[in-house]
Amino acid sequence: MLQRFLSQETIRKRALSKVSEGALHEYLSTPLTSKKVQCEELVIVSLDLETTGLDPKRDKILSYGLVEIRHMMIKLETSRHQLISIDEEIPEESAVIHQITDDQAATGIPIEEALPELLERLAGKVMLVHYSAIEQNFINAACKKIYGAPFIIPIIDTLVLARQLFERRNHTIQAGNLRLFNLRPRYNLPNYKAHNALSDALATAELFLAMASEMFPQPSKCQLSRFLSR
Amino acid sequence: MHTKRFHSSESMEIELVEIRDFLAQRPPFDVLPEEQLNQLPKILDIRYLRRGSDFPPPESEQSYIYILRSGAIELLDEEDKLVEKLGEGGVYTTDCQLIDFGRAIRGEATEDTLLYQIPCSHLKVMRQAEPAFDRHFSESIRDRLKQAVRMLQDNGDNSSIAQMTVEISHLLKKAPITADVSSTIREAAQLMSEKNVSSVMLMDGEKLAGMITDRDLRKRCVAAGVSPDEPVTSIMTSDLETIQENTLAFQALMTMTRLHVHHLPVMRNDNVIGMLTATDLARHQTTNSAFLATDVRKAETLQDLANVSERLPDLQFQLANSSATALHVGEAISSITDSLTVRLIELAEEKLGPPPVPYVWMCGGSQARGEQTSHSDQDNALLISDEMKPEHTAYFEALAQQVNDGLNACNFVYCPGDAMASNIKWRQPLSVWKKYFNTWINKPDPMALMLSSIFFDLRPVHGEKELFLELQTEILSKTRGNGIFTAFMASNALQHRPPLGFFRTFVLIHDGAHDDTFDIKHRGIVPITDIARVFALNQGLKPVNTTERLLAAAETSVLSREMGENLVDALEFIASMRINHQAEQIRKGMQPDNYLAPDELSDLERRHLKDAFRVIQDMQETMENRYQGGRFR
Numbered sequence: 001m002l003q004r005f006l007s008q009e010t011i012r013k014r015a016l017s018k019v020s021e022g023a024l025h026e027y028l029s030t031p032l033t034s035k036k037v038q039c040e041e042l043v044i045v046s047l048d049l050e051t052t053g054l055d056p057k058r059d060k061i062l063s064y065g066l067v068e069i070r071h072m073m074i075k076l077e078t079s080r081h082q083l084i085s086i087d088e089e090i091p092e093e094s095a096v097i098h099q100i101t102d103d104q105a106a107t108g109i110p111i112e113e114a115l116p117e118l119l120e121r122l123a124g125k126v127m128l129v130h131y132s133a134i135e136q137n138f139i140n141a142a143c144k145k146i147y148g149a150p151f152i153i154p155i156i157d158t159l160v161l162a163r164q165l166f167e168r169r170n171h172t173i174q175a176g177n178l179r180l181f182n183l184r185p186r187y188n189l190p191n192y193k194a195h196n197a198l199s200d201a202l203a204t205a206e207l208f209l210a211m212a213s214e215m216f217p218q219p220s221k222c223q224l225s226r227f228l229s230r
Numbered sequence: 231m232h233t234k235r236f237h238s239s240e241s242m243e244i245e246l247v248e249i250r251d252f253l254a255q256r257p258p259f260d261v262l263p264e265e266q267l268n269q270l271p272k273i274l275d276i277r278y279l280r281r282g283s284d285f286p287p288p289e290s291e292q293s294y295i296y297i298l299r300s301g302a303i304e305l306l307d308e309e310d311k312l313v314e315k316l317g318e319g320g321v322y323t324t325d326c327q328l329i330d331f332g333r334a335i336r337g338e339a340t341e342d343t344l345l346y347q348i349p350c351s352h353l354k355v356m357r358q359a360e361p362a363f364d365r366h367f368s369e370s371i372r373d374r375l376k377q378a379v380r381m382l383q384d385n386g387d388n389s390s391i392a393q394m395t396v397e398i399s400h401l402l403k404k405a406p407i408t409a410d411v412s413s414t415i416r417e418a419a420q421l422m423s424e425k426n427v428s429s430v431m432l433m434d435g436e437k438l439a440g441m442i443t444d445r446d447l448r449k450r451c452v453a454a455g456v457s458p459d460e461p462v463t464s465i466m467t468s469d470l471e472t473i474q475e476n477t478l479a480f481q482a483l484m485t486m487t488r489l490h491v492h493h494l495p496v497m498r499n500d501n502v503i504g505m506l507t508a509t510d511l512a513r514h515q516t517t518n519s520a521f522l523a524t525d526v527r528k529a530e531t532l533q534d535l536a537n538v539s540e541r542l543p544d545l546q547f548q549l550a551n552s553s554a555t556a557l558h559v560g561e562a563i564s565s566i567t568d569s570l571t572v573r574l575i576e577l578a579e580e581k582l583g584p585p586p587v588p589y590v591w592m593c594g595g596s597q598a599r600g601e602q603t604s605h606s607d608q609d610n611a612l613l614i615s616d617e618m619k620p621e622h623t624a625y626f627e628a629l630a631q632q633v634n635d636g637l638n639a640c641n642f643v644y645c646p647g648d649a650m651a652s653n654i655k656w657r658q659p660l661s662v663w664k665k666y667f668n669t670w671i672n673k674p675d676p677m678a679l680m681l682s683s684i685f686f687d688l689r690p691v692h693g694e695k696e697l698f699l700e701l702q703t704e705i706l707s708k709t710r711g712n713g714i715f716t717a718f719m720a721s722n723a724l725q726h727r728p729p730l731g732f733f734r735t736f737v738l739i740h741d742g743a744h745d746d747t748f749d750i751k752h753r754g755i756v757p758i759t760d761i762a763r764v765f766a767l768n769q770g771l772k773p774v775n776t777t778e779r780l781l782a783a784a785e786t787s788v789l790s791r792e793m794g795e796n797l798v799d800a801l802e803f804i805a806s807m808r809i810n811h812q813a814e815q816i817r818k819g820m821q822p823d824n825y826l827a828p829d830e831l832s833d834l835e836r837r838h839l840k841d842a843f844r845v846i847q848d849m850q851e852t853m854e855n856r857y858q859g860g861r862f863r
Contacts, residue, residue, distance in 0.1 A: 073347075074276035079246065187278075190300045190343035192248050199248065202276075206344060209278035217280065 005065060008032060015149045023116035024147035029122040033154055039212060039222035043154065044069040045121060046128040048197045049135050050100060052091055056134075056141040060086045061111055062100050064118060066199030067205055069128070072212065072219070074205045079138035080121065081198040083108030100196075115142055122153060126224060128206045130180045132157040156227040158183070158207050165211070183207055187214070246271035249346070252299065256319045257833050261362040275347045279303075279561055283457060285337030286325060287521045293325040294347035301343025306336055307851075314452070314730065314840075315340075339649035350782035398482050399475035401511070402504035406431055406495075410441040413681075415451055415465060416458035418442055429493045431502055432466055432725065438467035438502050443493055454768075472497045473506065482506055482687030526569040532577070532636055535570055542566060542604040546809070547816045556805030557777055560601040567597050567642060571610070572692045574636040578629045586622045589614040590693035591633070598689035599759065600775045601805075603812060605822050608642040609633065609649045609684045611656040613697050618659045630657050650683045664704050671708045674718035682722065683756075686763055688773050719767060720857040721762035724850050728843035742801065751824035754804040754839075757846050758797055761853065765789055776801060796813060800842035807831075807839065 003128035008034060016028040047066045051119035053059035061084050083100065085108040090100060108114075118139070129135045132155045143151040162178050168190065176182055180203055181191070192199050216222035249271040252257040275298070279285060285303045298320045305314040305322075316322060322337075357364040407425045411432040422430050422444070429443040442465055450465035451458065473482055474497045482494060492508040517682060522538060522545055529535045540557065542563060549559045549737050575591055595609035596602045612630055614622075628653035638644050651657050658666075670678035670685075686705075690698035709715055729748045762776040765783035773779045777798050784794025811830065812822035831839065 075272045076246065076249075076276065077272055079272070140306065188300050191346055198246065202246075206276060206278065209276075210280075210342065210344075213278055213283070214279040 001156065008154070009152070012152045015152060017147040019147050022147055023119045024143055024149055027119040027123045032152065033124060033126050033156065033224060035223070035225040035228060037224045038220070039216070039224065040071055040219060042069070042072075042224055043125045044128045044205075044208070045125050046201045047122075047135055047170075047207065048129065048200040048204060049138055050197050051134065051138055052086070052088075054134070056137040059138075060088070061082075061114075061138050061142065062086065062090065063197045065196060065201040066118075066121060067201050068125075068127070069205055069209070070111075071121070072209060072222075074202065074209070076202075079198055081196065081200070082114055082117070084114050085109060088113075096125050106153070111142055112146055114140075114218065115146060119151075120145075125153075125155045126156060128158070128204060130158045130200075130206055130207070131159045132159065154224065154228055156224075157205055158211060161208075161211050161215075161227065165214075178204065180204060180207065184210075187211070244286055249274065252319075253297065253346075256297075256321070257837065258321070258363055260302055262360055265357055266360055266363070266653065270348070273352050274347060274812070277345050277347065279339040279343040280346060281339055281342050283339045283343075285339055285343075286322070286377075293350045295326045295350065295353050296322040297346040297348075298322075298347055299344040301339060301345075303337050303585050304340050306314070306338065326353050326668045335573065338836075340774040343801040397476050397478060398473065398506050399503070401506065406502050406504045407461070408433045408502065410434075410467075413462045413465060414459050415447070415456070415462050418462045419447055419458065422447075427505070428507065429505055431495055431505065431579060432462060433502070436501070438470065438472070438495060438497075439463075440468040441470060441493065441495065441505075442466045447588060458784060463502065469493055472502075475503055486511075522566055523569050526566065526573050529573055530577075532574075535573060535636065536639050536641075537725065539566075539570060539642075542641070543816045543822065546604045546822075547813045549809075556802055556809050559809050560596075560599075560603070560805070563604055563606075564597050564600040564602040567602055567606075567637075568593070568691050570640055570642075571633065571637065573585065574633045575629070575692050577636070580633040581632070582625060582628055585629075585693075586619075586625055587615045587617045588694035588697060589626065590650065590695060590697045590732040592688050592698060593691050594688050598687045598774050599643075601755075601759075603809070603822065604641070604816075605812075606642060607645050608637045610634070610637075610651050610691075611643050611649070611685070611688070612658070613701060614657070614659045615661055615697060616659045616661050617692065624658055627652070627654070647680070647684075649681065660701060663701055665703075667705050671705070671715050674715055679718065679722040682719065682763065683759070686767060689774050706767070706770040706772065709767035711768065716764060716768045717857050719760075719764045722851050723757065724854060725766050726752050726757045726760065727850065728846045729756060730840065730843045730847060747825040747827045750804060750808045750826045754843070754846070755801065755808065757850065758801045758804075761797065761846075761849055764853070793852075796845045803842045814816040 012028055012032060016025065019025040019028065045066050045068055047064060049064050050062045051059050052062060063081065063083045065081045066079070068072060068075050068188055073094055083104060085106055092103050127135065136153075138149070140151040143149060158180070159178050162183050163173065166173050166177070180200065184191070184203065184207055187207065189203075189206050189210060212227075216228070250267050253270055254262075254267050259270070262270075275294075277287060279287065279301070285305075286294070290313050298318055300318055300320075303310055303316045303320070303322070305316070307479075351508045362470050363484070404425075404427070407421065407427045407429075408431045409421050411434045413421075413432070418430050418432070429441055431441045432439050440463070443460060446465050450456065451460075454465075456464060458771060471485065471491070471635060473485060475496050475498050477485075477496075486492060486494060486508055494506045495502055496504045496506050522541060525538045528533065529538060545566070546559060549562055558621065568829040571591065571593065579585065590613045591610065592598075592613055593608075593610045596606050597609065612626055614626060618626075636643065644650065649656060666685075670681070677782050688698070688702070758780075759776045762779035762783065765771070765786075765788050766773065766779040769783060769786045769788055771779060771782045771786075778795050780789070780797050780801075783789040807826065808824060811824075811826055814820045814830075828836070
């Protein structure tokens with residue numbers, strides 16, 4: 001673990017050397033959160049992206065929603081929802097899921113404008129997602145395309161945590177078990193009808209608080225390193 | 231700090247609509263206007279408490295109001311007894327309230343719980359912005375109760391008035407006073423003084439065009455420097471709210487209250503037939519009980535009296551619906567019972583001849599306390615001068631029997647415990663009464679405790695008041711500062727516990743009964759009455775009425791002024807609920823009772839009732855502690 005973390009700091013510094021200015025330079029200049037930080041002291045950004053599909057090379061980010069957790073409390077005043085405009089039509093099959101129409105997307109801003117603010121919000125913090133492949137890969141792809149350098153951040157993935165909890169209890173995992181909205185009822189969390197980037201980010205944040213309190217009944221034992229997925 | 235920028239984001243509201251909608255359904259947030267509601271999701275913090283966690287979360291830096299999004303929390307007292315259970319939508323405001331009950335409450339999540347929290351500082355902002363919201367968060371339960379009582383009295387119940395109260399056409403005393411709309415202000419004013427009225431309606435032919443009142447003359451003419459020679463139209467109120475002649479008096483009162491007016495033109499279809507004033511309504515209310523008392527005095531036969539008492543439920547109903555406080559309703563009914571009793575005694579004396587020796591007829595229980603309702607039973611006793619000879623027994627027996635029978639015929643049924651003057655035990659000379667009380671006070675036993683609610687609340691109704699005063703002085707001198715007696719009375723006062731666990735949202739503490747109804751008299755009113763009696767006897771206070779006892783006790787060291795006022799408000803609220811409940815039963819032609827079903831109560835009423843019950847519980851716990859610690863002297 002220590003090795004991996006060190007290498008992530010190394011990757012950050014290496015990436016920083018590739019960009020001399022701009023939002024990603026600012027972002028990469030900020031040291032990553034130390035894995036020894038106590039949960040109580042962590043600033044975690046729960047993030048969700050809506051995309052046109054699953055392939056970061058081909059598909060586009062349509063919106064992001066985020067909300068911060070500080071002192072293991074979700075601070076709704078920090079919540080943010082941003083639509084992103086794209087220069088193509090939204091595929092129908094994805095519109096069914098995220099319910100973002102072309103008209104709505106048109107009110108958004110281009111990714112080139114949205115990314116700096118997103119990076120600013122994430123700098124020096126921990127990213128919380130459910131199924132990290134999407135968020136990490138899409139932001140990474142956007143950073144590489146726009147700034148020519150990768151996106152580095154410590155990630156907590158509630159899907160990975162759920163899988164670990166299932167495995168520790170020797171529960172067989174069935175299809176759908178690990179989906180965000182199937183995990184929530186296990187922790188007595190309410191059903192949210194809405195499905196957008198912000199409400200999903202909030203749903204993920206709540207799930208994380210529930211899982212953390214299950215894993216660490218004594219908050220003092222709770223440390224970032226215990227959650228890191230990579 | 232770059233958070234400012236994110237605050238200004240406009241797109242936030244839609245995504246958090248779920249949280250807003252959740253809050254919008256629940257009191258107290260349900261009264262917030264849209265824009266305030268929309269603010270809420272932006273300032274909320276969310277936290278998660280695993281089952282077994284402490285509540286409120288101990289590590290909080292500031293104070294919050296908590297709302298349960300899901301899960302359950304139990305609040306416990308020092309002895310880990312369950313005080314209250316919060317479920318989904320439950321709101322915990324204690325940390326934001328300035329006045330604490332002084333009861334160390336700790337809480338525990340009994341299920342995994344998702345909590346919303348709002349800083350008290352923001353709560354304050356919302357309260358300032360929205361008066362209706364503020365009402366729910368008044369700094370102390372005392373204020374909340376006061377306001378709840380006021381609302382109960384203000385609102386009455388629209389439906390419960392139907393068919394019952396008088397139609398306003400019966401209240402109109404004068405033909406309508408009208409002037410032509412083309413008159414000058416002076417002409418209209420002259421007409422008003424000539425006819426001695428406070429308002430005049432202005433007619434455009436057959437049509438009502440407007441009206442002016444004394445106040446309009448004052449404010450819109452004299453004070454505004456408008457010449458009296460100007461046309462009356464320059465100061466008149468047009469677009470008048472009117473009422474139809476068959477409107478019920480109480481509805482008219484509500485209309486006036488709502489519109490903040492004192493005058494309402496009364497119409498028969500489209501024609502003006504009169505003007506109803508607030509004074510007319512007020513006169514109607516008071517004359518009703520005054521009429522009843524007059525009829526009692528004029529009654530010549532038992533049948534006359536029985537006929538009058540038939541109207542008592544009606545009086546109670548009207549009073550309940552006319553913004554009278556529960557206190558006043560109790561007083562009104564009790565004073566009519568007093569009149570009935572006096573008239574019955576007079577009729578008996580006419581028949582039996584004058585009494586051979588002085589005596590005083592005493593009432594006990596709710597009549598003595600001035601807290602009767604129209605269906606109370608009778609409690610009374612005869613205190614006779616020590617000059618009484620054995621041969622006088624027959625006279626007083628006949629007198630007592632006749633009065634008791636008479637009261638029974640007037641629907642004040644015989645006391646089930648036989649605490650009546652017709653029982654020879656309670657028809658005794660002063661010396662015997664003194665012995666009774668000596669025994670009860672010095673050797674309190676269960677029997678004494680049972681009788682205490684009747685005979686420790688005594689009041690003279692008719693006859694030689696000096697006799698009563700002598701007995702009362704004797705009683706109070708023996709009970710004042712009497713630790714052992716007080717301890718017994720206090721333990722008796724703890725017999726009846728408020729049903730804090732009655733409602734689904736808060737769980738039972740003292741008994742496991744989940745009845746369909748609860749007895750609001752024995753679970754809500756009797757506990758306060760008992761508490762007040764303990765204080766009054768312990769301090770040697772003369773008042774018998776519970777409210778007066780509490781206020782008098784609050785002037786002594788035995789009861790804090792704040793707690794005294796809390797108890798008074800709690801009593802008024804609970805008694806109002808009872809009176810309204812009975813008014814509704816009377817309206818439906820049912821026999822009024824004390825059994826309230828939870829379905830009858832609104833969310834708000836439950837909350838206030840819970841507050842009232844908590845006041846009682848706090849007081850009972852304080853008494854329990856003092857009594858056990860022997861500090862009650």
